[in-house]
Amino acid sequence: MTTHARPAGPDDATGAPAGPAAAVTDGPDRVRHADTVELLGLVAQLEQVAFARLAADAAVAPSTDQRLQLTRFAAAAVARRDTVLARLTELGADPVAAIGQFDHVLDDFDARTQPSTWWERLLKAYVGYGVADDFCRLAAEGLDEESRRVVLAVLDDAAHAELAVAELDAAGSDDGVLSARLALWGRRLVGEALGVVQRLLVQRPGLVRLVEQREEPVAPAEQQAEGRPSPANPPTKLFGELTAQHTRRMSRLGLTA
Amino acid sequence: MTTHARPAGPDDATGAPAGPAAAVTDGPDRVRHADTVELLGLVAQLEQVAFARLAADAAVAPSTDQRLQLTRFAAAAVARRDTVLARLTELGADPVAAIGQFDHVLDDFDARTQPSTWWERLLKAYVGYGVADDFCRLAAEGLDEESRRVVLAVLDDAAHAELAVAELDAAGSDDGVLSARLALWGRRLVGEALGVVQRLLVQRPGLVRLVEQREEPVAPAEQQAEGRPSPANPPTKLFGELTAQHTRRMSRLGLTA
Numbered sequence: 001m002t003t004h005a006r007p008a009g010p011d012d013a014t015g016a017p018a019g020p021a022a023a024v025t026d027g028p029d030r031v032r033h034a035d036t037v038e039l040l041g042l043v044a045q046l047e048q049v050a051f052a053r054l055a056a057d058a059a060v061a062p063s064t065d066q067r068l069q070l071t072r073f074a075a076a077a078v079a080r081r082d083t084v085l086a087r088l089t090e091l092g093a094d095p096v097a098a099i100g101q102f103d104h105v106l107d108d109f110d111a112r113t114q115p116s117t118w119w120e121r122l123l124k125a126y127v128g129y130g131v132a133d134d135f136c137r138l139a140a141e142g143l144d145e146e147s148r149r150v151v152l153a154v155l156d157d158a159a160h161a162e163l164a165v166a167e168l169d170a171a172g173s174d175d176g177v178l179s180a181r182l183a184l185w186g187r188r189l190v191g192e193a194l195g196v197v198q199r200l201l202v203q204r205p206g207l208v209r210l211v212e213q214r215e216e217p218v219a220p221a222e223q224q225a226e227g228r229p230s231p232a233n234p235p236t237k238l239f240g241e242l243t244a245q246h247t248r249r250m251s252r253l254g255l256t257a
Numbered sequence: 258m259t260t261h262a263r264p265a266g267p268d269d270a271t272g273a274p275a276g277p278a279a280a281v282t283d284g285p286d287r288v289r290h291a292d293t294v295e296l297l298g299l300v301a302q303l304e305q306v307a308f309a310r311l312a313a314d315a316a317v318a319p320s321t322d323q324r325l326q327l328t329r330f331a332a333a334a335v336a337r338r339d340t341v342l343a344r345l346t347e348l349g350a351d352p353v354a355a356i357g358q359f360d361h362v363l364d365d366f367d368a369r370t371q372p373s374t375w376w377e378r379l380l381k382a383y384v385g386y387g388v389a390d391d392f393c394r395l396a397a398e399g400l401d402e403e404s405r406r407v408v409l410a411v412l413d414d415a416a417h418a419e420l421a422v423a424e425l426d427a428a429g430s431d432d433g434v435l436s437a438r439l440a441l442w443g444r445r446l447v448g449e450a451l452g453v454v455q456r457l458l459v460q461r462p463g464l465v466r467l468v469e470q471r472e473e474p475v476a477p478a479e480q481q482a483e484g485r486p487s488p489a490n491p492p493t494k495l496f497g498e499l500t501a502q503h504t505r506r507m508s509r510l511g512l513t514a
Contacts, residue, residue, distance in 0.1 A: 051328055055312035064357040071308055072339070075332035082329070100321040 041098030047081035131193035142210030298355030304338035388450035399467030
């Protein structure tokens with residue numbers, strides 16, 4: 001059972017010590033704790049997905065050198081995921097349940113964006129998962145200091161992105177047809193990726209709360225109580241920032257967003 | 258170009274320093290060096306294959322917990338492979354070429370032994386790749402001390418085997434039908450695995466030399482010169498040992514070899 005799903009019972013009001021999560025007793029703190037567990041679970045799952053994708057990329061890499069590099073990136077994704085899981089344990093949450101609730105978070109995205117070439121595959125990693133990382137980075141601003149530090153450190157490891165940029169830049173710079181195709185592919189990827197974020201915000205009010213905490217002063221406790229409906233307007237500022245990051249990312253490759 | 262493929266040129270006789278491999282100048286030492294590079298390349302490739310297999314296992318693992326464990330084992334295989342590649346660099350060899358020459362070493366084996374259940378998959382990892390590891394362990398006895406130490410340390414990491422043993426033992430102990438099926442599957446796996454070893458020995462005289470060095474006192478230099486035909490009888494003692502190890506492995510699971 002995840003801490004998130006824990007019903008508010010009479011035991012919660014006694015303040016009796018019950019393990020590392022015992023400090024979480026009153027309403028707003030419990031909500032904040034559940035929201036933190038939710039975002040950390042999502043970040044851990046994204047690293048898990050990154051592992052699987054990098055392993056699949058390694059299997060079809062054009063050269064032995066690239067295969068060696070990609071398996072190293074895959075191994076690094078496992079280490080990053082485990083850093084996030086360790087933070088979940090520190091917070092008294094069940095890490096397996098926290099990551100498991102997001103098991104299929106990118107299945108739809110992957111099914112809709114099957115790359116047909118090595119370049120499309122590289123661009124998918126760079127652009128598609130880049131949006132997911134940006135979203136987590138923005139939502140992380142609503143976390144406690146230590147959890148935020150863990151998430152930002154995990155998301156800051158851009159070694160794989162550097163490889164993708166170097167290869168895509170070299171390939172596209174003297175091939176106008178390839179550049180035009182990849183620009184089109186990038187637009188499709190970002191559209192699908194923003195769709196994933198939108199669905200997440202609809203299904204996970206906790207993530208909306210985290211994103212909003214960074215945008216405005218912390219609201220009074222009663223407004224943060226569990227069960228508060230998600231706002232009618234999804235945070236348009238968030239989507240503006242995600243799109244701006246995407247445009248920056250594409251222009252690093254010399255591609256039109 | 259691999260050091261293995263380096264032709265014996267007049268420069269080799271001068272003894273002039275030419276990088277880390279410069280000490281390798283005379284015939285028998287050069288052969289020994291090439292044989293070492295060959296075995297280290299094979300061991301590195303087996304870890305690479307283990308990574309790919311563990312990543313594939315993780316993708317279909319029945320539980321989140323098993324998935325987390327298997328990805329950790331996959332990451333550990335990358336680290337072990339890189340330890341072997343680092344030793345190749347120390348020896349002045351090209352690690353990418355050394356591992357690349359074995360890119361397809363288990364393709365045939367994998368195509369012939371497609372597991373149809375989770376249990377068959379676990380047993381394949383334990384038995385099939387166990388034979389390959391045993392072979393490398395035996396051949397490693399013909400290596401220089403430091404290379405041998407690296408290979409034995411890499412092959413000694415049995416964490417994944419322990420998981421397979423625990424799960425297979427628990428599953429088979431109260432299920433006679435499953436046990437009988439797995440015993441049959443184990444016999445098929447060991448037959449195919451020994452076939453891989455046999456083909457390797459036919460194609461790679463260097464591996465035969467390493468295996469023989471452990472079986473008899475070091476032969477005079479002229480007998481070890483490159484181009485020496487592989488013996489008419491493949492080392493039957495080797496196959497006896499590999500089979501004995503397999504029997505021990507199966508009996509740990511309570512299965513008949």
